[in-house]
Amino acid sequence: MNLGLVIPVFAGATTATVLLGLISKWIDRKVTAWIQWRKGPPWYQPLADIIKLLGKETIVPHAAGGTGFLLMPLVGFATVSVAATILWWSNLNPESGFIGDVIVVLYLLTIPAITIILGGSASGNPLAAVGAAREMKLLLAYELPMLLVILAAIFGATTTDSSTGLAASFQLGTIKTAHTVGFAASLGCVIGFLISLMCIQAKLGLVPFDMVEAECEIATGPFIEYSGAPLAIIHLTRVMLLAVMPLFIITIFWGGFSFNSFGMILASLGKYVLVLVVLILVRNTNPRIRIDHALRFFWYILTPLAIVALTLSMAKGF
Amino acid sequence: MDDLQMIWVLIVPALAGLLTFLCPRRAAWLVNLITVLTTGWLLFACSSLLKHLGQNWQWNWMELAGINLSIDLFATHFGVIVALLIALFGFLLALYCVAFTPQNQNRDLSKHHSYILWTLAAALGAALTDNLIFMLICWEITTLMLYLLINLGGSSARAGAAKTFAILGLSDCAMLLAILLFMFVLPGGSASMSSMKIAITSPFSLQGVCYLLLLVAALAKAGAMPFHTWIPAAAEGAPCDVMAFLPASLDKLLGIYLLARISLQFFVLTNSLKVLLMVIGAVTIVGAVMMAMVQHDLKKLLSFHAISQVGYMVLGIGTGSLIGIAGAVFHMVNHAMYKSCLFLVAGSVQKQTGTTELDKLGGLAKVMPLSFFACVVSALAISGVPPLNGFTSKWLVYQAVLEIPSRLAPFLVLAAVFGSALTLASFIKVIHSVFLGSQPDSVTIKQPSESSQWMTTPMLVLAAACILFGIFPAWPLENMVGPAFDTMKIAGMDQVIENLWNPALASFLLLVALAIGVLIYVFGRGFNFRRANLYIGGEKITPEAAHYSGTGFYSTVRSLPGIKSVYKDAERDSYDIYHIGGRIGGSIVQVLRNCQTGVLSLYLSWLVLGLVIILICLIGLGQPN
Numbered sequence: 001m002n003l004g005l006v007i008p009v010f011a012g013a014t015t016a017t018v019l020l021g022l023i024s025k026w027i028d029r030k031v032t033a034w035i036q037w038r039k040g041p042p043w044y045q046p047l048a049d050i051i052k053l054l055g056k057e058t059i060v061p062h063a064a065g066g067t068g069f070l071l072m073p074l075v076g077f078a079t080v081s082v083a084a085t086i087l088w089w090s091n092l093n094p095e096s097g098f099i100g101d102v103i104v105v106l107y108l109l110t111i112p113a114i115t116i117i118l119g120g121s122a123s124g125n126p127l128a129a130v131g132a133a134r135e136m137k138l139l140l141a142y143e144l145p146m147l148l149v150i151l152a153a154i155f156g157a158t159t160t161d162s163s164t165g166l167a168a169s170f171q172l173g174t175i176k177t178a179h180t181v182g183f184a185a186s187l188g189c190v191i192g193f194l195i196s197l198m199c200i201q202a203k204l205g206l207v208p209f210d211m212v213e214a215e216c217e218i219a220t221g222p223f224i225e226y227s228g229a230p231l232a233i234i235h236l237t238r239v240m241l242l243a244v245m246p247l248f249i250i251t252i253f254w255g256g257f258s259f260n261s262f263g264m265i266l267a268s269l270g271k272y273v274l275v276l277v278v279l280i281l282v283r284n285t286n287p288r289i290r291i292d293h294a295l296r297f298f299w300y301i302l303t304p305l306a307i308v309a310l311t312l313s314m315a316k317g318f
Numbered sequence: 319m320d321d322l323q324m325i326w327v328l329i330v331p332a333l334a335g336l337l338t339f340l341c342p343r344r345a346a347w348l349v350n351l352i353t354v355l356t357t358g359w360l361l362f363a364c365s366s367l368l369k370h371l372g373q374n375w376q377w378n379w380m381e382l383a384g385i386n387l388s389i390d391l392f393a394t395h396f397g398v399i400v401a402l403l404i405a406l407f408g409f410l411l412a413l414y415c416v417a418f419t420p421q422n423q424n425r426d427l428s429k430h431h432s433y434i435l436w437t438l439a440a441a442l443g444a445a446l447t448d449n450l451i452f453m454l455i456c457w458e459i460t461t462l463m464l465y466l467l468i469n470l471g472g473s474s475a476r477a478g479a480a481k482t483f484a485i486l487g488l489s490d491c492a493m494l495l496a497i498l499l500f501m502f503v504l505p506g507g508s509a510s511m512s513s514m515k516i517a518i519t520s521p522f523s524l525q526g527v528c529y530l531l532l533l534v535a536a537l538a539k540a541g542a543m544p545f546h547t548w549i550p551a552a553a554e555g556a557p558c559d560v561m562a563f564l565p566a567s568l569d570k571l572l573g574i575y576l577l578a579r580i581s582l583q584f585f586v587l588t589n590s591l592k593v594l595l596m597v598i599g600a601v602t603i604v605g606a607v608m609m610a611m612v613q614h615d616l617k618k619l620l621s622f623h624a625i626s627q628v629g630y631m632v633l634g635i636g637t638g639s640l641i642g643i644a645g646a647v648f649h650m651v652n653h654a655m656y657k658s659c660l661f662l663v664a665g666s667v668q669k670q671t672g673t674t675e676l677d678k679l680g681g682l683a684k685v686m687p688l689s690f691f692a693c694v695v696s697a698l699a700i701s702g703v704p705p706l707n708g709f710t711s712k713w714l715v716y717q718a719v720l721e722i723p724s725r726l727a728p729f730l731v732l733a734a735v736f737g738s739a740l741t742l743a744s745f746i747k748v749i750h751s752v753f754l755g756s757q758p759d760s761v762t763i764k765q766p767s768e769s770s771q772w773m774t775t776p777m778l779v780l781a782a783a784c785i786l787f788g789i790f791p792a793w794p795l796e797n798m799v800g801p802a803f804d805t806m807k808i809a810g811m812d813q814v815i816e817n818l819w820n821p822a823l824a825s826f827l828l829l830v831a832l833a834i835g836v837l838i839y840v841f842g843r844g845f846n847f848r849r850a851n852l853y854i855g856g857e858k859i860t861p862e863a864a865h866y867s868g869t870g871f872y873s874t875v876r877s878l879p880g881i882k883s884v885y886k887d888a889e890r891d892s893y894d895i896y897h898i899g900g901r902i903g904g905s906i907v908q909v910l911r912n913c914q915t916g917v918l919s920l921y922l923s924w925l926v927l928g929l930v931i932i933l934i935c936l937i938g939l940g941q942p943n
Contacts, residue, residue, distance in 0.1 A: 006823065006826075006827070010830065010831075014831070014834075053842070054838070054841060055842070056842075057843075057847075057848060058842070058843065058845075058847040058848070059847060059848050059849075059850045060847045060848070060849055060850070061849070061851065061852045062850070062851060063681070063756050063852055065683045065684045065754075067687075068683060068690075068754070070839070070845075070847070073835070074835035074836065075832070077832075077834075077835045078828045078829075078831035078832045079828065079831075081831040081834075082824055082827045101819070103713055103716060103735070104713075104819060104824070107702065107703060107704050107709065108704060110703075110742075111703060114698075114703070114742065114746070117750075118694075118746070118749065118750075118754065121749070121754040121755055121868075122683070122754045123852070124681065124755055124852060125852045125853070126756075126854060126859075126865070127854055129750065129755055129866035129868075130866065132746075132750065133750075133868070133871040133872075136743050136747075136871065136872075137743075137871075137872065137874055137875060139739065139742075139743070140739055140740065140875070143736065143739045144732075144736055147732055147735050147736055151728040151731060151732060152728075154720070154728075155728060219853075224853060228842060228843070228847075229841075229843065230839075232838070232842055233835055233838060233839070236838075292874045292877075292878070295878060296878065299878070300879075314725065314728065
């Protein structure tokens, strides 16, 4: 890919992600408000919050080094933008991806969590350290079933080619195309999709998996010392993640987005809104659980289920 | 090296080692000077060897009962690359040691440096020789030197040193047996490495046994499970620089070099052996990293990672596919870089604060920014975070494993990918406990500062190499991994490079996005910050209470049902081959001891029984057939 093409794609993907994320955030707040019998904010509220934060003073604790503390939110933002670019690009143009881009995206999407942990522990605040430890454990918790179901999708998309024999596809575009053809036929992928919904619920830090922030217990944990512009960037990153994570699992399990015709666009939006609403409903109807409960839930309940999903999709693949 | 014979590469460090050994105790500067000059020259000599590939040097010493004892050096491309890396690490370590005197101060300095130089000579010999017997001798010398070097750590290091020597020594015996089988039993076998090509029909055939014996030697040296327990034992007492030099880099290079050559060149493996290798790799990755997560001591934690990472290399070689081998060899190079960097960081922390206990450390990032930087880069690299070097090599391994036609494939990939997540988790703990968080009293009293430039330079060089190899992986793949392919006569390296992901582009985009972020900061006056005290929920708490060490980060994981009992067993050394071996030996001794009752009539009846057996044998043999 030449540079002249990369920069517009990158800019477009990042802007699209930010916009989609802001709207999703608004939907989240609006639906939450409805459930709680409130009116809810106007559509521009998430953006207004971020802009207002930019006008506020930035405070760095004495105990923090400064560089790492301020740099970490930026790194998180940067990695989400790159992950979003790869995702959008392989959705718009399935043949253009590279081998193994699934792994690249998966890894890039763990970096925001790492930056939250490092930024939080750079602040020197013990509450932030508690939150950081929980974030890391939560990452381990959801990563295991998430990996298993992604492998299920990879093997579900495996085509038995007569010339090369087996070709496990490692590429977002191929997986996406494979599922457009026969998603419903593969029970493994359906189970995988449901499991991955739970995983991104945790990845986005939504209730019941918000023990990392736990406002009323550890006062937003890793974010406790952040203010002003760094906090604005953190909010921006989380808004982008709210758009990227549903897009990621839709790409892997549900044929992804396409913009070839009006019907396709509607279908893509429909899928996205459905995933989003499920996330919002789960978040509004559950209490926060403890981190050890989360670990048990992901490792002892979802992981065996994910292995079942993997076995099912392999049985089809082989 | 036109006018220079290859043998000088071995002779010079050996002689220099002798020289430093004889240096007077007071002349520490002379010892350092000799070491730095020698290793610098070695680096130069090894790089000039690159231009003279295929060069050989032979000296037949004697012929003994059919064994031809000869020093037979042969500059294969793979061997020279390994030698170059060995020399590079030797040089960086020599620089580091100028400021990092071993724990017992100057008294052991000359010993320490001469052991290091002799290790270098032996390791170079092992990498450059074509003769299996000479390789074994060099191999054994590095083991011996490692034992002596660990012992320099003082009385706390003795047990670890003994364990190391026991495990490595036994595995060297396995290698000796294999070599004897090679030379006398196997048809077409010889001591020459380049001419070897043997097909294994089944793992239980003679060829299979021969391979397995060599495999034991290679795996024990590299520290893969189940022969891994010497590394954490050694880490308990050994100085950090020794850990960085031998178990982290040199032993890995040699072990994986041998593993690659025996698995890909000497033998043609059966599928069951490949699966065996891959399973060993996957188990090593997850098992060792789970142990690493719950360690309280920095050195010990790092040593478990030195085991875990071998798993990726074994896994890659086990796939037997082009991409897998490329990934494995590349991971060997990468691992040596970031793991020795991490051990050097540990040494620098130890020198400044006097401890490697995670509980007693914290908040060092402010006073040791360079060490912190090196630590973060290499920690992210070892966890396989893109766009650093560890990611590319692991990614090649994942890809290779996904493509194997076996139902095990997804589970092996899972072990490898999830192993990386666990690695990341344990390094988050390290970074939090050592460099971030708040400083506990034990640190503030000592008032640490950044280590001297002699120590930070090698760390920064290695960290920079991690970044560069990550962003431009095509260069090391072509120039370091490609030669391995040439030597082992595997074609297709270009294909691997062609299908590589494009980390340069991704890094460029990351930088662009970072710049956008910086712009937002400027716009929001993020850089004109005000300093304030910590906000801890409105409470006023003492600095001691505010210190939250990372050692308890994963106690939740540890106390999960199922995992708990495994940890308990592991900590009681139930899975330690050294202890299992010890127990078996102990029970045999117990049987013999039970025979020694001291009752005369019992001894007499044993005697009679023995005589009867001899008699029966004699009669049986005396019969004409």
